[in-house]
Amino acid sequence: MTITYESLKDSTVVSLRHAIRRGEYTSHTAGLGTGMLQANLAIMPQSHALDFMRFCQRNPKPCPLSGVSDTGNPMMFTLGADIDIRTDVPSYNIYRDGVLDRTVTDICDLWQDDFVAFALGCSFTFENALQQAGIPLWHIEHNKTVPMFRSGIETVPAGPFSGKMVVSMRMMPEDRVAHAVEISRKYPLAHGAPVHFGDPTDIGISDLNRPDWGDAAPVHEGHVPVFWACGVTPQVAIEAAGLPLCITHQPGNMLITDVSEFAEIPNYQSNTVFRGEQQ
Structure with a gap:
């Protein structure tokens, strides 16, 4: 069964994620989950996770880090009570050796015990x-x-x-x-x-x-x-890195979390000024 965008506009975030998890909604999430943080996604082996975290810390505007999974655990428990990163995003991009290989609606068959998932805040939130x-x-x-x-x-x-x-x-x-x-x-x-x-x-x-x-x-x-x-910036960085396997969201298709849109981030993620603004 397919659910339309219009029918989901007033749904709770739990209902939204369940519809996505069941494969009933596989499109963009702009305008959905009012009041809650939406997040971009990057998943990679633990061997590259520390470097990627450094990349986010050094580039807080495009990569505002909002959640990191435990190694091998697909449940993003810091972002909600029941968020399975393998199924709760409408569609995923699969990169192999830095090249987009295909787009899928769940990654259960691709999940690895050494994977770390990163959630990055999205402008859809505001x-x-x-x-x-x-x-x-x-x-x-x-x-x-x-x-x-x-x-x-x-x-x-x-x-x-x-x-x-x-x-x-x-x-x-x-x-x-x-x-x-x-x-x-x-x-x-x-x-x-x-x-x-x-x-x-x-x-x-x-x-x-x-x-x-x-x-x-x-x-x-x-x-x-x-x-x-934009949180698609990591996808460009992933292309440059050429990792054997890396997974992201399909641009526009976000994870909708249980985190309030007014949540704060750690102090090191300072909000740099836009071009032309006086510091």
Whole structure:
């Protein structure tokens, strides 16, 4: 049985995860699980987990670490009472030797005793607050996946992990950009304030109509593109690392946790300022 996006909008997070676990919903999670933290995902062997944790610590804007599993244990007990990372994400990307091999809806048959799972906060978390403030979000209103781009912003490498920062883009009415910045700043687990707004070529993006992931959004007159650091950044780093086997979420298809959207992160995950802001 397939469940539609519209029918899940008012569901509890437990009901959402159960529908995902049963394979009844396998699409994007933007606009779902209001009030709760959504998370990106990276799973890899323990032999590379410490380097990846260093990568997250050095790049807190795109990689706000919100949960780490015990080695070999797929239950993310720090993020909820019953979260099985093998089944509770709508779809997963499987990387072999740094190359995307396939996309699946559960990873039970791929789980290994040496796997460590990382959950990284997602900008979907603060979107409800933007909407409550009257700031329109085209991708949610049209049941699309937010556009994501490989930027020209370098991350700080750690071990084999390196690469450009991925950013998610939302078109904002010009007179609402400052408000969007102030709202998102309150969500450090969800990438916090934007890294850039305005001319996309300033951060190495040449064509807003050709996102690397997600759906292209229309560019309306009087609107400004606003870019947030994105949790797909680890997928670029995983490509660079070339690990024999690594698993991530499919971009836009997140883990919905039981953690409040206002949860705080450790002090070392300080919220760096967006470009142009005075420190």
